[in-house]
Amino acid sequence: MKFVLCFAAIALIQMMGAEANKMKEHIKECSEELQIPKGMVREAFQAKNFEKPELRCFSACMLKKENLLEPGSKYNIEKLKILATKRLGDRAPEVIKIKEECVASAQGITDECDFARKIETCFLQNVPHPKA
Numbered sequence: 001m002k003f004v005l006c007f008a009a010i011a012l013i014q015m016m017g018a019e020a021n022k023m024k025e026h027i028k029e030c031s032e033e034l035q036i037p038k039g040m041v042r043e044a045f046q047a048k049n050f051e052k053p054e055l056r057c058f059s060a061c062m063l064k065k066e067n068l069l070e071p072g073s074k075y076n077i078e079k080l081k082i083l084a085t086k087r088l089g090d091r092a093p094e095v096i097k098i099k100e101e102c103v104a105s106a107q108g109i110t111d112e113c114d115f116a117r118k119i120e121t122c123f124l125q126n127v128p129h130p131k132a
Helices: 002-033 040-047 058-065 077-106 112-126
Strands: none
Touching: 002 040, 002 058, 058 112, 077 112
């Protein structure tokens, strides 16, 4: 029994590591594709602000890589629910609720870069961060 629990814990840690690596890879790819200066994305995450012109399409790029942004400025909430449940476990419902509210706040924005940026900025400003 202990072996099974240990194996399950190791598998979960590896899966979480793979997801984190995937996210880092997407950040790197989008930064390169959009020619964003090194360090600017990190600063934007820390400031919870993607308003710099160089970052205008960064959120759209990231959401496309996760298959969350569809043509016509449509956000795939069902895909988000799957990803959030897989990645966040117990925190998923809270995160999904916030994301749905942010998507609703971006309705009517037809430019996909502005649509995605509005959603992600809203999300970063409203999601509670886990306590250390």
